[in-house]
Amino acid sequence: MATPGYHDDKAAILARLRRIEGQVRGLQRMVDDESYCIDVLTQVSAVTRALQSVAVQMMDEHLRHCVANAVQSDDAEEADRILGEAMKTIERLVKS
Amino acid sequence: MATPGYHDDKAAILARLRRIEGQVRGLQRMVDDESYCIDVLTQVSAVTRALQSVAVQMMDEHLRHCVANAVQSDDAEEADRILGEAMKTIERLVKS
Amino acid sequence: MATPGYHDDKAAILARLRRIEGQVRGLQRMVDDESYCIDVLTQVSAVTRALQSVAVQMMDEHLRHCVANAVQSDDAEEADRILGEAMKTIERLVKS
Amino acid sequence: MATPGYHDDKAAILARLRRIEGQVRGLQRMVDDESYCIDVLTQVSAVTRALQSVAVQMMDEHLRHCVANAVQSDDAEEADRILGEAMKTIERLVKS
Numbered sequence: 094m095a096t097p098g099y100h101d102d103k104a105a106i107l108a109r110l111r112r113i114e115g116q117v118r119g120l121q122r123m124v125d126d127e128s129y130c131i132d133v134l135t136q137v138s139a140v141t142r143a144l145q146s147v148a149v150q151m152m153d154e155h156l157r158h159c160v161a162n163a164v165q166s167d168d169a170e171e172a173d174r175i176l177g178e179a180m181k182t183i184e185r186l187v188k189s
Numbered sequence: 190m191a192t193p194g195y196h197d198d199k200a201a202i203l204a205r206l207r208r209i210e211g212q213v214r215g216l217q218r219m220v221d222d223e224s225y226c227i228d229v230l231t232q233v234s235a236v237t238r239a240l241q242s243v244a245v246q247m248m249d250e251h252l253r254h255c256v257a258n259a260v261q262s263d264d265a266e267e268a269d270r271i272l273g274e275a276m277k278t279i280e281r282l283v284k285s
Numbered sequence: 286m287a288t289p290g291y292h293d294d295k296a297a298i299l300a301r302l303r304r305i306e307g308q309v310r311g312l313q314r315m316v317d318d319e320s321y322c323i324d325v326l327t328q329v330s331a332v333t334r335a336l337q338s339v340a341v342q343m344m345d346e347h348l349r350h351c352v353a354n355a356v357q358s359d360d361a362e363e364a365d366r367i368l369g370e371a372m373k374t375i376e377r378l379v380k381s
Numbered sequence: 382m383a384t385p386g387y388h389d390d391k392a393a394i395l396a397r398l399r400r401i402e403g404q405v406r407g408l409q410r411m412v413d414d415e416s417y418c419i420d421v422l423t424q425v426s427a428v429t430r431a432l433q434s435v436a437v438q439m440m441d442e443h444l445r446h447c448v449a450n451a452v453q454s455d456d457a458e459e460a461d462r463i464l465g466e467a468m469k470t471i472e473r474l475v476k477s
Binding site: 288289290291292295298299302303305306309310312313316317319320321322323325326327329330332333334336337339340343344346347351370371374377378381 | 386387394412419423425426428430435440466467
């Protein structure tokens with residue numbers, strides 16, 4: 094597994110995750126300042142959506158690279174395994 | 190709005206948010222090390238669920254304190270406003 | 286438990302549920318006609334969102350009537366039970 | 382688009398959708414009988430989860446057949462289009 098599907102977008106994904114880390118620290122400041130519950134909860138929803146967007150981008154690249162490569166190879170068993178693994182992950186994202 | 194509903198659990202919520210911040214930093218390390226897409230995505234789902242659990246705890250305390258106080262007061266209009274505000278936030282959590 | 290919170294909106298909620306039933310029958314026709322997967326899935330998302338909207342409306346009325354009544358009563362234990370029950374249901378909606 | 386990805390499982394998917402139709406009719410009976418809000422909402426969550434499971438099964442077959450075929454073909458542009466279309470649908474499922 095030399096190169097993950099997101100290899101070419103690594104910098105962009107790291108930038109998104111650093112922004113999310115900043116948002117989580119912002120949540121801590123809000124709670125520490127005893128901000129109003131609803132304002133904190135609105136911000137929690139924003140962080141959840143930001144995380145979902147990172148997940149969607151990574152899954153996109155996983156399908157376009159890792160899954161596509163497995164499907165194009167001659168190893169039908171491996172392609173089947175990779176597709177099943179991707180679907181389990183999609184299911185986890187859909188149901189959370 | 191002197192005291193938010195989560196006032197008595199502030200320390201516990203801050204501890205949860207610090208753990209989530211650590212998880213987001215862990216995600217950055219995984220991406221920086223070019224970990225396998227599926228392993229990163231599994232961890233993204235775990236962080237999303239941890240954020241949802243914080244949201245559920247904060248909403249619980251908001252209902253038990255802020256909403257309950259508004260409902261018990263004589264100000265029916267304010268109670269109505271607070272209930273509508275809580276429902277909009279619940280809707281945002283349900284649909285994200 | 287004489288009157289549920291949605292009592293005054295019963296006709297509107299029944300109309301929404303009948304529309305959802307029609308959408309589910311529409312899904313069966315699409316599958317029977319072997320419609321393209323993506324078209325069926327787009328429609329499944331629409332039905333899911335319609336169900337979430339019914340859930341949000343019912344929860345709104347549950348908070349405004351059943352929960353508000355329990356909170357306004359003198360029975361603190363019952364109010365506590367009703368609030369806990371509402372939160373469990375909200376959590377189930379948020380995490381599904 | 383002669384054959385959708387779910388072609389071989391059409392009967393099973395139709396059976397699931399008929400069961401979901403029955404659950405939605407059951408919801409109408411519950412509301413008509415003025416069942417307790419929380420009992421109706423618990424059942425709404427069950428129907429939502431049943432719909433998500435149908436969506437996951439259809440997406441699984443879409444990836445294994447339609448997307449895999451497009452990726453294995455020589456038409457890189459079509460493969461790209463099909464992958465983008467699948468991801469948009471996955472995103473809609475994840476965010477709803």
